[in-house]
Amino acid sequence: MRLIKPTKRGLYVEPGDFYIDPWLPVERAVLTHAHADHTYRGSKNYLVSKEGERLFRTRLYNEGNIETISYGKSKTINGVKVSLHPAGHVLGSAQVRVEYKGEVWVASGDYKLTFDPTCAQFEPVKCHAFITEATFGLPIYRWTKPEILFEEVNDWWRGNVEKGKATVIFAYSLGKAQRIMKSVDASIGKIFTHGAVERLTRDYRETGVEFPPTKYVGEVSDKKEFAGSLVIAPPSAQDTPWTRRFGAQSTGFASGWMRIRGARRRRAVDRGIILSDHADWDELLTAINATEAEQIWVTHGSIDILVRYLKSIGKDARPLETKFVGDAPESEMAKDEEENQQRINADDAN
Amino acid sequence: MKNFSDLYLALDQTNKTNEKVEAMVKYFKEATAADAAWAIYFLSGRKPRQIIPTAKLRMWAAEISEIPDWLFELSYDAVGDLGETIALLLPDTTATGSELPLAYWVENRTVPLRGLDESEQREAVAQAWNELDANERFIWNKLVTGSFRVGVSQLLVVRALAQVSGIEKEIIAHRLMGSWSPNADFYLNLLEASSKDADLSRPYPFHLAHQLDFPLEDLGDIRDWQAEWKWDGIRAQLIRRSGESFLWSRGEDLVSERFPEITTASFTLPDGTVLDGEILPWKDDEVMAFAQLQRRIGRKTVGKKLLEEVPVVLLCYDLLEFGCEDFRQRELRERRAKLIEILDNLPEDVRKTLIYYPVVEAKNWQELSKIRDESRSRRVEGFMLKRLASPFRVGRPRGDWWKWKIDPLTIDAVMIYAQRGTGKRASLYTDYTFAVWNNGELVPFAKAYSGLTDKEIRRVDRFVRDNTLETFGPVRSVTPKLVFELGFEGIQKSTRHKSGVAVRFPRILRWRDDKKIEDADSLDAIHQMLEAEN
Incomplete structure (x- = not known):
């Protein structure tokens, strides 16, 4: 049956x-x-x-x-x-x-x-x-073990701190963003969040998941604060004027698709972070x-x-055929982007 | 090998040229001369012949990864790169990077594989995979399959080497041209301060031009400029030194043997002469269609019949060396005068092969614009505008030389098929077939795969996946819905295409999401263009 x-x-x-x-x-x-x-x-x-x-x-x-x-x-x-x-x-x-x-x-x-x-x-x-x-x-x-992966992320972040650069990671605002902020070594620097990320992180916190302190980017008045910090934003924020405020920056994109070099290069970020x-x-x-x-x-x-x-x-x-379209790797990203785009627009309106 | 794979990663992980140069400088400073020579060899796009057939590598990789062949092939489809697919599929190792030098890996562990029998090869390959970490495996696979490529231009390599050695970029670029063997001596000579370069065959780096992207009038007084027709052939350099001749194409291919009429004609040039020009198919004082030249490209030896059907000339533009003296810093007007003098003094039969073409005279820019309208009927791409006082520079500098090409022909067409790309675009639907209307039916007319932004490509990719009608292997037919403006350079009758025409350099100019498929052009419109063309 x-x-x-x-x-x-x-x-x-x-x-x-x-x-x-x-x-x-x-x-x-x-x-x-x-x-x-x-x-x-x-x-x-x-x-x-x-x-x-x-x-x-x-x-x-x-x-x-x-x-x-x-x-x-x-x-x-x-x-x-x-x-x-x-x-x-x-x-x-x-x-x-x-x-x-x-x-x-x-x-x-x-x-x-x-x-x-x-x-x-x-x-x-x-x-x-x-x-x-x-x-x-x-x-x-095949995913890298999280402890090895985040050690690499930490090293990269530390390197950027030395160069006075902000580290900007693009990751889905629900789940991956929180996983990153909880897994990195928060003693390296401050963590800032995009509005979409901050809102969902609030839900996590209220549910009882603990995180290092984070601050919504929109509340920062002195842009110098971003140098050496980690910024977590949804993929749709990439290449938008929103990212200019961080000044000198090194960018990363967190996704399982980053396992493939072609996908990494298409993303045109400095780092592909293989995290799914x-x-x-x-x-x-x-x-x-x-x-x-x-x-x-x-x-x-x-x-x-x-x-x-x-x-x-x-x-x-x-x-089992459902509405979900088969073998649609990067279309998936497009979907997430559309969704987040609406949120960004809403953020900008605020 | 570890340093080289780190360099590769650093180059691959950034799209900023300064960081790329920085990474190369760091590598060259630390590398031994032999390693550096190999690195330059690979970074500048040279590669040894394939050492092991890819079919064998696939088979061994699937066996060692313990997956069925079909699954290997589907993985390869998704990745689009064999060396990478293998690196991703092989079981994880505990290897953390081989400290052995690149030269060792190339000379001792890669090249000798060629002489081994199959079972020895398999063992050697498995052993190498075992000793290398994931990134090194990827790079080594590329070396073994002769498909190593990295995203740096020759110019950036030159910049890094100039920075390491303190020697001028131009000298380094010159020393890197032609054929050389990657070994320690080569590297040491490359960075040698003395400028006595012995290699006779070595061409000069080409001076290239950007498309004019501002109003013509901003170039200033037309009397300071020289206008040449922009010919559509193969840019080349003809060298005559110490009784030997070399014909180089812009891709740095030695093509002397492919164009024997030019090589033979060059025997009469004075010693120590280097000419810049264009290889063109030429008959009865007229250039032939580029398609004719294509019949000769890619053939190492040319048959008598083809030589008669498609004779070629070198249409000379410039004089880079005369009397063994580097002429590149002299003004264009002086170089050109000397060039014409030399060509005019050649024997009559040679003057049919080493030719020049009059520059285009116009009183003002407006008049020149008018003359440009003749381009299509003359089978040229428009004009080259060169400042009369300009030296012959290296690379593609802005300012002295400009391409002023005619606008492409355009057609609005409907996308009907899509295929996944390879390399950078693997796994995305990036290659499209376009159709135009004919008696109420859409007939395929051209394939194109460039011209969209990454963002647009992702949107089209999603459209393809959501609107697939049928799949035939890698190709999907899609609901006809999207209209694109296509540009192309030329159009010809063709019996091989359903539409009856073949177009040259088709590419997507823009996505017309403001248009419905009913608004797309018809085959009639294309046939009218064809008539206007010829």
């Missing part, structure tokens, strides 16, 4: 009559995480993780009936048992486990296994069918194995490739 099916509104759990991450308004939605391409406004009832509540409320403009549930706790909707489990993607991100008449399905949402100090660690959930993402579903994607909130190839395979699922449904990213590989090692794997 297909407990979770793709429909034109999103993933649908028929017996429970609810959707997972629907992109059109529905009666009842369960959300995996608060990124804009998973959390759409307009539905009537939302079920979200307790840990992500503040982020969800910000993203949903606090509209609709928003109900929260802690990781591991369950709730029954029309006879379907629903629970959320840490996905390790960003704060409050969850895998959705649904159980009906003894059949268990898990929709992973986006996830990673790498340690992230800003959110709960991914927990494998045993199930009959597992719906996995495949954003980085190619063996060329998605699972790399090895993590995908580890996570899939850990679920012990009989059936693997692959969505979002390198769908065909991961399906083919899983079949070649004897798994029952199938593509």
